[in-house]
Amino acid sequence: MAISDVARVFGLRTSAIRYYEQIGILPPAMRKNGQRRYDKSALFCLAVVQRARETGFTLEEIRELFFGFPAGTPPPKRWHQLSQRKIAELRERMKRLQLMETLLKRVEDCRCDALDECGEKILRQRSR
Amino acid sequence: MAISDVARVFGLRTSAIRYYEQIGILPPAMRKNGQRRYDKSALFCLAVVQRARETGFTLEEIRELFFGFPAGTPPPKRWHQLSQRKIAELRERMKRLQLMETLLKRVEDCRCDALDECGEKILRQRSR
DNA sequence: CTACGACTTCAAGTCAACTTTAAGTCAAAG
């Protein structure tokens, strides 16, 4: 499989795939006339990367998933460890979104005649 | 009020305040010996900016809030219009977080012996 | 032979929202 095919299958740009290889989260691809060719195990690897991205892991965390454990550490243990941190992070982000929602609703109650007045009210509220 | 006082009151760095001024979402501050001095109305303005940031608005959207409407447009109308877009965006982000949560939970069911196997399963699942 | 399309590398650019740095000004304190 050529890089453009892989890109199509995974919905990625070829540049992204090269980038993943460059930063070392994909192993160097086999070459045919200097061009990358991908076999099943390369696809499996990329599938893991993509799933991890969808799950919210950063590329750095994905590197950790692959290389941050003693060789032979089983995947469940790896995933679990990374998940712990991620779930906490997720909760934080949920809270943040909920705060934003609350503030958005409060915005709808604005009856001010000028933006200065908004600022005044915000400061008054905050100092209490 | 000097810039450092304003920064302390608002929990911002002075550099952030200068930056806001630079990009035009804060009006040029009055000067005393070349140094910025802030009066009430400047504080009100910054309060609006900060509240909008907390609410999830980008600096670009805040610029819109201040300058993207015909002069004299009352704040409620301004806020409302921006809120509409933002609420939709918020829903998208919530959905994304919920997907991440789902995927995180699924990760916990991993029983694979090697990461390659994870990739294989992901691809099998996806093709169905 | 040449043109084409797809690939290659490496460096640099992009985005948002700031921060950091370098070099300079100023007023008050010692």
Add this chain to the structure above:
DNA sequence: CTTTGACTTAAAGTTGACTTGAAGTCGTAG
């Protein structure tokens, strides 16, 4: 007079995850 500390500016750097651009290589079709 000099030092100190807070301020000033403009420009460059930061972050993460890529993308884009320039310049070059390859195999194939005409």
